[in-house]
Amino acid sequence: MKFNKSIEAFEEAYRVIPGGVDSPVRAFSSVGGTPPFIDRGEGGYLIDIDGNRYIDFVQSWGPLIFGHCDSDIEQAVEHSIKKGLSFGAPTTTETELANEIVEMFDNIDKLRFVSSGTEAVMSALRLARGYTYRDDIIKFKGCYHGHSDSLLVQAGSGATTFGTPSSPGVPADLTKHTLLATYNDIDSVKKCFEDSDGIACVIIEPIAGNMGLVPATDKFLEEIRELCNEYGALLIFDEVMSGFRASLKGSQGITTVTPDIVTWGKVIGAGMPVGAFGASAKIMARLSPEGDIYQAGTLSGNPIAMSAGLASIKKLKVNPEIYETLNQRAVRLMEGFEEGAKEAGIDIVTDTRGSMFGFFFSDKQVTNFDEALENNSKRFGEFHNKMLANGIYLACSAYETGFISTATTDEMIEESIKVAKEVMKELR
């Protein structure tokens, strides 16, 4: 495989864009090598500017559950583009998409659209703080909730990869209100509640996907819910990644625990910039202009983005059985990786949730961030490079989740397993 054009493109990009990329993890820093520059997608494949074709397990970091260039979504976008790119005034598509979503959840009466996951979570946090008139929040080590100030503390994946758990430019005065707990460890959550004068909310990825794939246990989520009730704090499920991915209802299709506020992103926009946050009518009534908590956005509910999201969510709702197919493929892929590792005599642990999959080169199951850090990330880097050179595009960090799309066929899964088995034999 040749990467000449990508190498040149990366050098050129480097001159005008910091690190050559608009989001750090894309730079391949943790696995080494040059990121392929992408020309186009085709269903389950990515094609780079050198003409190399890859089986794509990143799917734009989650949004593309129907793969690249799905014709229904394309048509909806084309239709909408002809009518104008943005109006800064209400359109009926926003209401339609909001309706599709609220009717799926008993605990969500209203939601508001924004333009990214970061913005959704940042706004949800302000809502929780405003609603409770409290400042402190609890987050978990290794969970990522976007790059807003309060939440850029021990934030997993990108931040972990670069060894910068928090960042210069984030005032300590802001993060002092962010209390850190350990994932799947209820005593650490209790301690945070005891240490604080008033917790506004607990925010969690109920299926963590930004320290590798590390799901919370049901019991842990139940106990958090009880603590929140006891202390009058709100529970926020950050489902920016797991929403419409782990199941149609995200984590809420898997656990019985009910959050007060939910945030979405990624799949909700089908590849366009969309985020959203929702809650009961009572909580959402506090949001401006109904209430006094300010939140706004010039391009929020952008008509093109809404039509892409609407086409995608509608298609998911009429084909709920796809989650079973997607999960079967995820499970098969992980079984194949396990077989390969066993044959090569190396340790691996794997997990799946719906269309999400994750694996660590480690000899024990991972339940929290510190355990995730014990994986052999050097081995991951080598595995990643060799998989890429053989046409398999995996996320370029040991702390990311992989994604299956409906365009990722059984044949593509078998092909990927075949390559993985060969590659694992060569790993040190």
Ligand SMILES: *Cc1c(COP(=O)(O)O)cnc(C)c1O
């Ligand atoms: C991706 C992600 C975000 C941030 O979303 P952006 O669209 O990248 O701003 C927030 N929370 C979780 C759980 C995510 O996976």
